[in-house]
Amino acid sequence: MKISQFLDATYLKTAQQAGVSEQENLLGVLQLAEEAILNGYKLIMIRANYIVHVKNILNAAKSPVLIGTVVDFPEGKSSIQQKLEEAQKAISYGAHELDFVLNYNAFKAGNIDAVIAELKQCVALCIRHHKVAKFIIEVAALSNEEIIVISQLIRKVVLEDFGEENAKNVFVKSSTGFFQTEANKPNGATIESMKLILENAKPLKVKAAGGVKDYKTALEMLLLGVDRIGTSSSKEIISKGHNTNSGY
Numbered sequence: 267m268k269i270s271q272f273l274d275a276t277y278l279k280t281a282q283q284a285g286v287s288e289q290e291n292l293l294g295v296l297q298l299a300e301e302a303i304l305n306g307y308k309l310i311m312i313r314a315n316y317i318v319h320v321k322n323i324l325n326a327a328k329s330p331v332l333i334g335t336v337v338d339f340p341e342g343k344s345s346i347q348q349k350l351e352e353a354q355k356a357i358s359y360g361a362h363e364l365d366f367v368l369n370y371n372a373f374k375a376g377n378i379d380a381v382i383a384e385l386k387q388c389v390a391l392c393i394r395h396h397k398v399a400k401f402i403i404e405v406a407a408l409s410n411e412e413i414i415v416i417s418q419l420i421r422k423v424v425l426e427d428f429g430e431e432n433a434k435n436v437f438v439k440s441s442t443g444f445f446q447t448e449a450n451k452p453n454g455a456t457i458e459s460m461k462l463i464l465e466n467a468k469p470l471k472v473k474a475a476g477g478v479k480d481y482k483t484a485l486e487m488l489l490l491g492v493d494r495i496g497t498s499s500s501k502e503i504i505s506k507g508h509n510t511n512s513g514y
């Protein structure tokens with residue numbers, strides 16, 4: 267399978283974060299949608315307010331590219347009710363996949379019951395609507411031990427409460443790409459963190475995101491066994507991916 271088929275091509279900056287007008291930001295999103303259609307990416311990952319525009323472009327092109335959006339992004343601190351309402355709205359706009367920022371701060375504070383409740387309700391909503399759910403654990407905010415425990419927790423809750431068949435539509439995702447770390451420290455997916463997630467979350471699916479900026483890194487992640495790559499550098503990744511014997 268081509269590497270393009272594993273990509274969630276991502277544009278999550280708000281106009282304010284990008285330092286441009288709303289109109290210019292929308293243009294950036296639409297350009298990414300065109301790129302996704304042209305290169306056959308798996309999915310385009312955007313803010314919910316852009317879904318309707320992207321949907322129009324994909325429908326006009328009869329494209330199979332899916333639409334994903336983020337929920338409670340990038341901090342994940344909202345109440346479960348707020349998360350569910352935001353997700354519900356995104357589903358009504360036409361999102362196929364929902365990347366929830368899990369309340370990793372609650373997890374770090376030892377409030378495991380709150381995390382379990384959030385997981386159960388968000389997965390239940392997605393299953394009811396036949397959507398894919400991804401849970402961002404923000405690896406840069408966690409110790410290795412915490413990555414192991416939270417991955418195992420998500421796996422346990424999903425398998426025990428929803429079964430193996432539904433687990434095929436649930437991902438553990440490494441990062442938002444927006445976490446602020448100290449200088450020179452990775453803020454997203456690393457080989458080490460992805461190995462820990464893979465070892466402890468499987469058979470759930472796994473998405474590497476945050477800092478995957480070139481073909482070599484994307485390929486390393488795929489060879490580790492990740493199921494999806496989230497990246498705002500899709501063009502760069504596929505432009506370097508033609509002359510290899512990797513199978514991707």
Ligand SMILES: O=C[C@H](O)COP(=O)(O)O
Pocket residue numbers: 276278311441442443444454475476477478479496497498499
């Ligand atoms: O969800 C995906 C990330 O936001 C992408 O992060 P990135 O900009 O470092 O590629």
